[in-house]
Amino acid sequence: MEKYSAVIVGGGSIRNPDLMAMLANHKDQFPLKKLVLFDNNAEQNEPMGKYGEILVREYYPELEEYTWTCDPDVAFKDMDVAFCQIRAGLMEMRREDEHIPAAHGCVGQETCGAGGMAYGLRSVPDIIEIVKMIRERSPECWILNYSNPAAIVAEATKRVFPDDYRIMNICDMPIAIMDRYGEIMGCTRNDFEPRYFGLNHFGWFTHVYDKKTGEDLMPEIKRRLIDAKFGQGDEEHTMEASWIETYNFMGKMLKDYPEYLPNTYLKYYLYPRHVVEGQDPNHTRADEILEWKAPRIHNMVNEVIKLGKIKGTPYELKPENGVHASYIVELANSILHNENRIFLIITKNNGTVPNLDPDMMLEVACRVGINGAEPLSMEPVGTFYKGLLENQYAYEKLTVDALFERDKGKLLQALTLNRTVGDTELAKEILDDLIDANEKFWGKYFK
Secondary structure: OOOEEEEEEOOOOOOHHHHHHHHHHOOOOOOEEEEEEEOOOHHHHHHHHHHHHHHHHHHOOOOOEEEEEOOHHHHHOOOOEEEEOOOOOHHHHHHHHHHHHHHOOOOOOOOOHHHHHHHHHHHHHHHHHHHHHHHHHOOOOEEEEOOOOHHHHHHHHHHHOOOOOOEEEOOOHHHHHHHHHHHHHOOOHHHEEEEEEEEOOEEEEEEEEEOOOOOEOHHHHHHHHHHOOOOOOHHHHOOOHHHHHHHHHHHHHHHHOOOOEEOOOHHHHHOHHHHHHHOEOOEOHHHHHHHHHHHHHHHHHHHHHHHOOOOOOOOOOOOOOOHHHHHHHHHHHHHHOOOOEEEEEEEEOOOOOOOOOOOOEEEEEEEEEOOEEEEOOOOOOOHHHHHHHHHHHHHHHHHHHHHHHOOHHHHHHHHHHOOOOOOHHHHHHHHHHHHHHOOOOOHHHHO
């Protein structure tokens, strides 16, 4: 089997132990000859690189070359696949993204609402620069981007690289949702073939087909989901409390809007009052990660480096390590081996949903192979869904317009349109605070 060269962009991310474990566990399905960790932050990249060196030595001795670097010439030359998972501004700026809107009585979330806008304005310039660096050194490399907020990033990359079908913007949230469907149906997401439409973090499943029989399982999933209580079984030990609440809220959304199966993130847009009433503006999800999740992963990495081994320690890899990230390998395989499997990809509408803006970057089911993503056509959507999507797309489009044009007025328009804000004076107050917090990023353009 042919072996490939891959680079992980954002090498210092706390996601990388799982991602590297997944690559090791799937080496028979997706064999690599070269793996590089790239990050522009050497302080973060080095410990993750050293951890990976031990992991490769013990679990992936077949790998011919492994390194970590801050040098684009080393990282991006002659690559087949780039896995892109950057966080512009790191966790400290995520905290600002969540705290500032929450302080004004709005949803404080990293990809939705005002916080998502601020994050997107930071992400877009970095993603564009990364794509350019990769293209200079590996013109045919497949760039699988799952950096957030994917909807705003996809809108920007569509404009800057309009003909580059080897850039794929993807998201793991629908994958996680299908994992939950698998739990209540007694199977796994790999037994499903989904149909889906929407914008990233703003969409619905229309069908969930059984791969073997072709039966649409959605009616039964709906019935079970309404009564499902996640967090009361074995998954309680691996799912955090905030995620348990999020998944259980799907049943509430389904009761109110029973036509389709909702993405979990719709709660921020359809139930903002509920979210605001339940959030602590002084202690958000970013604080939780900074206080315990990130330190736990960093401590594990440092302990492995100190021990010089993973095998025979409490950190030994298991077959399920990195299982949630396995969709990335499945996607890469479908592309490189021209398998034409079904994945949910963010792609230009172009009539896929005929009554929506043709330029809208829709997240829909696509057949994916060596020629890129081919969207599966859908029927027109109803007035309620069309209204929501056109409104949300207008917000995303105006956000990118504002960044490219340095137009503060369009930022105000975008934020006023967003369903988590929806008031001009409130949008002005939040926007001014976000501009100040992002002074060294995009804020300097809007003073």
